[in-house]
Amino acid sequence: MSNPPPLLEVTDLKKHFPIHAGVFSRVSGQVHAVDGVSFRIGPGETLGLVGESGCGKSTVGRTLLKLLEPTSGTIRVAGKDITHLDAAGMLPYRQRMQMIYQDPYASLNPRMSAGEIVAESLVIHQVGTAAERRERVAALFERVGLRPEAMHAYPHEFSGGQRQRIGIARALALNPDLIVGDEPVSALDVSIQAQIINLLMDLQDELKLSYLFVAHDLAVVEHISHRVAVMYLGRIVEMTDKVSLFEMPLHPYTEALLSAVPIPKYSARARRRVILKGDVPSPINPPTGCHFHTRCPYATPRCRQDVPALREVTPGHWASCHLHDSGPMLPLRSPAA
Numbered sequence: 001m002s003n004p005p006p007l008l009e010v011t012d013l014k015k016h017f018p019i020h021a022g023v024f025s026r027v028s029g030q031v032h033a034v035d036g037v038s039f040r041i042g043p044g045e046t047l048g049l050v051g052e053s054g055c056g057k058s059t060v061g062r063t064l065l066k067l068l069e070p071t072s073g074t075i076r077v078a079g080k081d082i083t084h085l086d087a088a089g090m091l092p093y094r095q096r097m098q099m100i101y102q103d104p105y106a107s108l109n110p111r112m113s114a115g116e117i118v119a120e121s122l123v124i125h126q127v128g129t130a131a132e133r134r135e136r137v138a139a140l141f142e143r144v145g146l147r148p149e150a151m152h153a154y155p156h157e158f159s160g161g162q163r164q165r166i167g168i169a170r171a172l173a174l175n176p177d178l179i180v181g182d183e184p185v186s187a188l189d190v191s192i193q194a195q196i197i198n199l200l201m202d203l204q205d206e207l208k209l210s211y212l213f214v215a216h217d218l219a220v221v222e223h224i225s226h227r228v229a230v231m232y233l234g235r236i237v238e239m240t241d242k243v244s245l246f247e248m249p250l251h252p253y254t255e256a257l258l259s260a261v262p263i264p265k266y267s268a269r270a271r272r273r274v275i276l277k278g279d280v281p282s283p284i285n286p287p288t289g290c291h292f293h294t295r296c297p298y299a300t301p302r303c304r305q306d307v308p309a310l311r312e313v314t315p316g317h318w319a320s321c322h323l324h325d326s327g328p329m330l331p332l333r334s335p336a337a
């Protein structure tokens, strides 16, 4: 018997944004925001997607939900190709895939009550009667830790953490399978972040939700994820289970990221300081070959020419780096160390 398809399968996804210039607004270039990204997420699994600002991780989340049209590539949900579905065809998939936004202040309509915000998708998808929707919204408020009476209050009457709870209740309203969290705790105080992360983990256990958790905070990603994918300039450069990633990073960029934010429970090797030189290059004109070669302490002339494929270096541990072309080169050693 063959295995069931993963809940979400993204293959070679690209999203380029045209740059218009001049009086006639001609296309003068492209921003390569997402440049060939592939991954899978299984039922009840959390994939953390990390990288520096501007690496394209939020664009991946928006494109796979088709809030942005992909430039190329394939998006499959439970085996069904949704890449080219129109708005009507996407309706059932909009129910299955929801989003929690980064900014709980900006993502809630200030003119709607909290109850109306959570009920909005139920109304759009014509779920239940008005009384049933009220009952559902009250139950969702309780489930995310808000008093049902708060349904009648407006967004400005809530704290930041409470607003994010409203955002979570809104995402849960249609019983989704997959939630994309786009930096859902980065705008919150640290103490509140922990509460929201724990709520998301409890909901996952209870409702068997899958998450794509987009974040730049490695400690948060380590806490919530089963597997982690690291992005650099529009490409995934490393992907594996979280213990392998934090204990034994295979890509020089991951090594540098981890060394900047050491997590005490992992070994000293994983916490060795590696300083990256220079800034992230522009995604308008990304470097040739390996995008990371302008900052990589291990770069060779070949890295400027050849794009390293994302290969399974050890079982379940994928990395795109020429260092591992003839098998895993472990451990990485900084030339400056």
Ligand code: SF4
Binding pocket: 251, 252, 253, 290, 291, 292, 293, 294, 296, 297, 298, 299, 300, 303, 308, 320, 321, 322, 323
């Ligand atoms: Fe560094 Fe070369 Fe590996 Fe890229 S392919 S990460 S430049 S060693």
